[in-house]
Amino acid sequence: MDSTLILAFTAAFILGVGKGGIKGISILSVTLMVLAFGAKSSTGIILPLLIAGDILAVLYFKKYTKWKYLVNFLPWMLVGVVVATYVGKDIPETTFKNLMALIIIVSVLFMWFSEKTNKKVLPSNRWFSGSIGFAAGFTTMIGNMAGPFANLFFLATRMPKNEILGTSAWVFFIINNFKVPFHVFYWGTITWDTLKTNLTLLPFVVIGFLVGVKLVSYFSEKFFRQFLLVVTAIGAILIFLK
Numbered sequence: 001m002d003s004t005l006i007l008a009f010t011a012a013f014i015l016g017v018g019k020g021g022i023k024g025i026s027i028l029s030v031t032l033m034v035l036a037f038g039a040k041s042s043t044g045i046i047l048p049l050l051i052a053g054d055i056l057a058v059l060y061f062k063k064y065t066k067w068k069y070l071v072n073f074l075p076w077m078l079v080g081v082v083v084a085t086y087v088g089k090d091i092p093e094t095t096f097k098n099l100m101a102l103i104i105i106v107s108v109l110f111m112w113f114s115e116k117t118n119k120k121v122l123p124s125n126r127w128f129s130g131s132i133g134f135a136a137g138f139t140t141m142i143g144n145m146a147g148p149f150a151n152l153f154f155l156a157t158r159m160p161k162n163e164i165l166g167t168s169a170w171v172f173f174i175i176n177n178f179k180v181p182f183h184v185f186y187w188g189t190i191t192w193d194t195l196k197t198n199l200t201l202l203p204f205v206v207i208g209f210l211v212g213v214k215l216v217s218y219f220s221e222k223f224f225r226q227f228l229l230v231v232t233a234i235g236a237i238l239i240f241l242k
């Protein structure tokens with residue numbers, strides 16, 4: 001088995017674990033996919049796998065969904081996707097990555113301070129939900145890297161673990177399906193050949209999802225929130241180094 005397949009299988013498994021509830025680690029699968037297939041090509045290969053994981057997550061966590069937070073966050077995310085589709089390619093990649101990583105790290109520090117002092121950030125605030133939602137949409141179109149921004153939003157809601165998982169499952173199911181036409185018709189990164197690759201990788205997503213569901217059941221509410229902050233910070237560092 002060549003190194004490309006090993007990287008791809010590992011990425012698919014990690015993606016599934018993330019969709020199963022171990023939020024934040026999916027950025028590792030994005031990084032591995034880039035190493036396996038290249039930056040732009042990997043976005044089209046990973047998107048159908050993300051949607052497969054989203055379907056599993058929606059079915060499993062659907063009863064925990066809090067629609068009011070989805071309504072606050074999702075429209076701005078959709079706007080971010082559209083803007084990124086047309087102008088993202090004109091932004092210098094290094095500048096964009098460094099700025100994005102810096103924003104995430106500062107936001108993580110702010111959320112950490114909020115957790116320690118028990119001061120609440122209101123996700124219903126239009127400025128907060130709009131800016132974080134737009135950033136999440138922009139980054140998910142550029143490189144499937146919305147996780148750190150979405151984590152910040154859902155941490156700010158202070159919802160319980162399962163409600164975060166149920167609500168975020170629907171957010172990503174909708175946004176990832178929304179991205180498909182842009183990848184097919186505008187970027188040309190989803191083709192019949194990439195879909196064949198997806199079929200090979202799909203079983204690893206399913207296995208990873210089952211593992212993720214089992215693992216997250218052992219997480220306490222406090223540990224889950226701390227875990228999200230840590231993996232979000234790690235995600236920012238990986239973006240910076242990528």
